Amino acid sequence: MSNRRDERRRSALAMVAPGTAIRDGLERIVRGNTGALIVLGYDDCVRDLCSGGFELNAAFSATRLRELAKMDGAIVLDRAGETILRAAVQLVPDPDLPTQESGTRHRTAERVALQTGFPVITVSKSMRVIAVYADGERFVLDESAALLARAHQALATLERYKRRLDQATGALSALEIEDRVTVRDVAGVAQRLEMVSRMADEIGGYLVELGTDGGLLTLQLSELTAGSGQDREYLIRDYAPQGPFGADMQLSNRLACLTADELLDMATVAGVVRPAVADDLDQPVSPRGYRLLGRIPRLDTRAADLLIAHFGGLQKLLSASAADLAQVDGLHVTQATRVREGLSRLAESTLLDRYP
Numbered sequence: 001m002s003n004r005r006d007e008r009r010r011s012a013l014a015m016v017a018p019g020t021a022i023r024d025g026l027e028r029i030v031r032g033n034t035g036a037l038i039v040l041g042y043d044d045c046v047r048d049l050c051s052g053g054f055e056l057n058a059a060f061s062a063t064r065l066r067e068l069a070k071m072d073g074a075i076v077l078d079r080a081g082e083t084i085l086r087a088a089v090q091l092v093p094d095p096d097l098p099t100q101e102s103g104t105r106h107r108t109a110e111r112v113a114l115q116t117g118f119p120v121i122t123v124s125k126s127m128r129v130i131a132v133y134a135d136g137e138r139f140v141l142d143e144s145a146a147l148l149a150r151a152h153q154a155l156a157t158l159e160r161y162k163r164r165l166d167q168a169t170g171a172l173s174a175l176e177i178e179d180r181v182t183v184r185d186v187a188g189v190a191q192r193l194e195m196v197s198r199m200a201d202e203i204g205g206y207l208v209e210l211g212t213d214g215g216l217l218t219l220q221l222s223e224l225t226a227g228s229g230q231d232r233e234y235l236i237r238d239y240a241p242q243g244p245f246g247a248d249m250q251l252s253n254r255l256a257c258l259t260a261d262e263l264l265d266m267a268t269v270a271g272v273v274r275p276a277v278a279d280d281l282d283q284p285v286s287p288r289g290y291r292l293l294g295r296i297p298r299l300d301t302r303a304a305d306l307l308i309a310h311f312g313g314l315q316k317l318l319s320a321s322a323a324d325l326a327q328v329d330g331l332h333v334t335q336a337t338r339v340r341e342g343l344s345r346l347a348e349s350t351l352l353d354r355y356p
Helices: 002-015 021-031 044-049 062-069 104-116 144-178 183-225 228-239 248-257 260-264 266-273 301-311 314-319 322-326 333-354
Strands: 036-040 054-059 074-077 083-091 120-123 130-134 137-140
Touching: 002 130, 002 137, 002 183, 021 062, 021 120, 036 062, 036 104, 044 104, 062 074, 062 083, 104 120, 104 130, 144 183, 144 314, 144 333, 183 228, 183 248, 183 260, 183 266, 228 248, 248 266, 260 266, 301 314, 301 333, 314 333, 322 333
Parallel strands: 036 074
Antiparallel strands: 036 120, 054 083, 074 083, 120 130, 130 137
């Protein structure tokens, strides 16, 4: 449910991001020193709240929005923000709905958003502030410069998280090859993967609000997070106690539900990844081999599943010859040779990086 709410909130903010026609109209209203109350959606519920005004059914434009805002009353757009349906409307929401606002325009906006489920935008004439009411929350639209400053700060934090994640995953790979992995090692990588994911999601929120002003940040974020989702999937499939099938999404969701304090506690993270041995962080565990097999070029998931089902774990895969690998049903001889060579190269390079 929280994910759906977040999607709706971001969808509403994306409609008023810099570069959109609605944002252009809102900024014209601010510069014109007039206020506005705008509903982004129309259905029977909204119609019942409308009193007076007139119907337009005119194509949306920033200049039309600015001119209509000069009149008293609310403006109603369709959900896509492409048509101005009504203007100069008095909105009469349920007065029993709770609101934290004091001004008439803002109290009405918050109640209409709660009652109808549609986002409602207000432009304050005195404060020159644009606010969006959606899903029971109020979001003030900041200037792009302020958003960019916060986004760049978050991006720098993400870069630090990513470096530490790369160090942790490199150490885990070496321990897997040496068969010396413990619950602590797995929980450490899971913790850093989740931290990277959360920081990337926060930056994604800034990008929604920045609209066309966040183009360069989008490229930087994509570069920093490339492969992170696959790394998480491979880690879970390697160490989930329920096996490689069925547990992936549940475990990933449990990690995402941890609070910030819980995420910093290694024992709590270990309790999510390996509940049966969470009390002993030094308990040895053995990977199935998805992480290392995923680093072999042109080896698809089906071939990895066949190999792991046949050998049962990474150590047996590492000790298997090309002839042994070729005996796996559904695996071609060329694939077997590629896997053998790939695992050998990975083992050698990983250990050299750890023990130069």
